[in-house]
Amino acid sequence: MRAHTIEQTRVAEAFERERRLFADEHPRSRELFDRAGSSLFNGVPMPFMTEWPGDFPIYVADAEGAEVVDVDGHRYADLCLGDTGAMTGHAPPATVEAMMEQFRHGASHMLPTEDSVWVAEELQRRFHLPFWQFALSATDANRFALRVARHVTGRPKILVFNWCYHGTVDETITTVVDGVAGPREGNVGPPIDPTMTTKVVEWNDVPALEAALLQGDIACVLAEPAMTNVGIIMPEPGFHDALRRLTRETGTPLLLDETHTLCAGPGGCTAEWGLDPDIVVVGKPLASGLPAAAYGFSKDVSERFLEGWDPEVSVTGGLGGTLAGNALSAKLMRVTMESVLTQEAYRGMIALADRYTRGVRGAIDHAGLAWHITQLGCRAEYRFRADPPRNGTESVQAEERPLMRFMHLYALNRGVLLTPFHNMALMSPATTERQVDLGVQVFDSALEELMSEA
Ligand SMILES: Cc1ncc(COP(=O)(O)O)c(C=O)c1O
Incomplete structure (x- = not known):
């Protein structure tokens, strides 16, 4: 026909x-x-x-x-649901109640609460990564995770897939058009030419990925498990295996951004498809649409991160945000996972x-x-x-x-x-x-x- x-x-x-x-x-x-x-x-x-x-x-x-x-x-x-921010539905009753209750006890103390421990334990269970940190948005969580990856590898660049979106993370707002890499159209005031910070290859292109990783200057591959910001583009059979094998062989941490692919299940595609990333980022609906995000990393990343860490010097170290990890967002992440996105x-x-x-x-x-x-x-x-x-x-x-x-x-x-x-x-x-x-x-x-x- x-x-x-x-x-x-x-x-x-x-x-x-x-x-x-x-x-x-x-x-x-x-x-x-x-x-x-x-x-x-x-x-x-x-x-x-x-x-x-x-x-x-x-x-x-x-x-x-x-x-x-x-x-x-x-x-x-x-059917938009805040472009995933409200994947919980708007104002889920359990979240509304928890929010009112927590706010009475303070939102931001610059101190941890029991909820933050509960949330990290639940994220551990859902994504199979042992150590977690919080941020206020998925953009921030990605930025912090990339810093950690640079810190532990000592390498300068990151690798992303063409036409990806991971929030307003400077290094990622770049595309390759007709073989030429540069700032993506509409990129407002890029701080530096992103070709200095970023390599871009096409999704599902294993030879291009291999060639880029073999150069040995990539601190991190940042990918959604399936692309979701240029339509949904699924990984071809074997692509994730190749991605994991090549990142391991070249000592490159693999960061999976599950912010949108949390649609696949409570542990995103990581759990649904049995993926094994070094770092995971999750945000948007994690606190029913209120500002909260998290990034988790493996024991190996954690140990290398701690090497040379001096808390006296590293007061902020680029992983900042006065309000990040606050008691209210920890409470809302908890109630969202406990009672809403079950x-x-x-x-x-x-x-x-x-x-x-x-x-x-x-x-x-x-x-x-x-x-x-x-x-x-x-x-x-x-x-x-x-x-x-x-x-x-x-x-x-x-x-x-x-x-x-x-x-x-x-x-x-x-x-x-x-x-x-x-x-x-x-x-x-x-x-x-x-x-x-x-x-x-x-x-x-x-x-x-x-x-x-x-
Ligand atoms: C995959 C992915 N990661 C991160 C982000 C950034 O989220 P936020 O704008 O909440 O920081 C987005 C936003 O659309 C996204 O699609």
């Missing part, structure tokens, strides 16, 4: 209709955005908030479970993602489009190409921004929130079948709208 295609003019016209509908139905958000223009740079607290597909973002009035309510009174099935909750979340994936796949097939959807645990993402890409470059080449913006705005106008820069749907313990079915139905009718005869 010949695959159908979608005409760009059809997308542009449909987007224009949705843009007007969005503006008409969100007067209060528009008002706030206009007002914000004279105090917030670009009218938003963070630059990425301008990436929502209308002319302005919706302003949130309330959020509970997997539902968001905006200031105009519209209710949304939230093994049982994952079973339900993954079943919902199965349901969504089946529904979207059915709609794609019905429309006869050469698209696909990939699922990883409770996360699923469709892409505008027939086969799953092997690497970041293949995935980026299949990007169609106008089409993506249309799909997202069409969904928004019909009560479904999708992360602006992913075609991703994420399930929380609070997500319902009804919300999943709405996501599928809206996807299906978006395709109908694009494909029906004018």
